[in-house]
Amino acid sequence: MKSLAELEKIRNNALKKVDLRTRQFEKKVVVGMATCGIAAGARPVLTAFLEEVARRRLSDVVVGQTGCIGVCRLEPLVEVYMPGQEKVTYVKVKPEMVKRIVSDHLVNGKPVLEYTIGYAENKENKGKS
């Protein structure tokens, strides 16, 4: 150990590995991982989020899971929490949609409208009428 700066460097690297235990995260991705979600393919979606978050080194995002939200027909469901924004619910999420959600929403703060529950519901209703 040569200097305080060197220690600080080690500390900053190490912090990324432990801050899951200390910080309140503002950005949160929650994947619905109940039986319905898993059956609809939520597991690869969760993995895709983890990979994308790691690839972009987003240290301020936490990825979690939750149980059944109730709209099983729209699974896999993903909810994204951003500071100062209403929670956004994405439906029928596929692994290939993850990249865009991460870049548009988590990084740039703009929800991907056409993946959201409101958009899907609207389209369905229109189809019926």
Add this chain to the structure above:
Amino acid sequence: MNFYRSHVLVCSGTGCTSSGSAEIIERMEEELKKQGLENEVKVVRTGCFGLCEAGPIMVIYPEGAFYSHVQPADVPEIVSEHLLKGRLVDRLIHRDEKTQEFEISLNQVEFYKKQVRVALRNCGVIDPENIDEYIAFDGYKALGTCLTEKTPQEVIDIVSKSGLRGRGGGGFPTGKKWKFGAAAKGDKKYIVCNADEGDPGAFMDRSVLEGDPHSVIEAMAIAAYAIGSDMGYIYVRAEYPIAVKRLNIAIEQAREYGLLGQKIFGSTFNFDLEVRLGAGAFVCGEETALLESIEGRRGEPRPKPPFPANRGLFGRPTVINNVETFANIPPIILNGPEWFAAMGTEKSKGTKVFALGGKINNTGLVEIPMGTTLREIIFDIGGGIPGGKKFKAAQTGGPSGGCIPADMLDVPIDYDSLTAIGSMMGSGGLIVMDEDNCMVDVAKFFLDFTVDESCGKCPPCRIGTKRMLEILKRITAGEGQEGDIEKLVELGENIKAGALCGLGKTAPNPVLSTIKYFRDEYDAHIREKRCPAGYCQSLLSYEIIPEKCVGCSMCARACPVEAISGQLKKPYTIDKEKCIKCGACLDKCKFGAIKR
């Protein structure tokens, strides 16, 4: 680098290890692999969380979910429910003893609410075998700051100003000790860490060493810089294998990072450390006996003065501090002495760790600001006394301390208040006793311990404590005589005045303080040949109350020596000649017809 979305912290302190946490970790790792989660979920072995009663303990982040009493068989469910599907396993979430309410997160648990964790700040938070995690929580920053920005004198001033006093029991101001060490002349000086924690029921130091070994290493280096030493020893008892292992790992890692060795932080300061194992003698916790033992001789105390600060290890100036004292040093340097001095009472600053044991719901480790009352510790944090029994006394300071009766529960705890009421802070063991504990027997237990552990060098301790124990044994056997109490007091005062070291000087305390507060119990034993708590076996007698006995014969069948006889549906009787006072009949009787 893997992005772990979840951290599973499992306690690997001695308490949880003995209740099976090692197997839980093994199962957890297997199960994660089976479910393909091993790259997403990280398993971390931590130090003690403090709530040993509820062990094995597991905390899962980011939720901070607090699981208690986890069994290996629960692991698959935790993995598939919590870690895969994100559903908390309700039945394992810790519940409050009283309200039975869920306490999902660690911070909600009543046990932790009143605590302030300074010395235990990293215990149960970091992986003690990973130096990076310690560094992430500001580890070694205090050492770096001292070496690059502060003179040794400034470091001593900070410690003096903080008001930190020795946590091993004596309560000597740490800053003053360092000042003496710095002022002493010598071609070589030593820093020694006293980790020979020997009080029955005390395990504060063990938890710090197991849960946060680097904080002790860092503090020892800071102390060495302050007094001008380049070599340190940690004297730890061999009965703490996990602590010894983690210390050695931590020392290795610190050497690799250049935090021990030559020219640390680019300065001219060199420092290295070695671990020395104690062979299980209680007296070696006494600082001069400890030094003898490190030097390779029999652990017997030396007369003081000269004090170790002037002539200590190998005749060189030596500063000896206790583990918990050291653990307080880095936060004091980082946060400033004012921060530390703002906690506690006028003469006792900061926090103190206590090991709660005996008749208390939440056995475990707590760290509280000085000045907290015993009532808060026992009833709020400790969760009160099991089975709705009545509190009788608390014993602090182990074999050197005394008993505190119920009417002193509201005394704010610090070094001076405890001494004033005839006990002492000691290293931090706190044993709670309820109405079923016989105070004479408690005094006998502790004295028995000191008689065993007396090194035999000075007669007051070697012979005096032995005579006291003989009297106590007589009293509990129902052969006490008038004048015994006075004899105990006289012997006790003389031993206190005449013994060579701290062990002897404090050995009579448990007896003297129980006489002071519970003299009526001694009197009952001696004059009425009766043990009010119903504990001393030779003073018990069992009788059947004929009016209550329905003659069911349950007691007669339970009696192992056939001392109970009678006719069915008529009152039975106990033959006192045959009775061995085992109490089996009392446990079996459904009608409360047996009296003790």
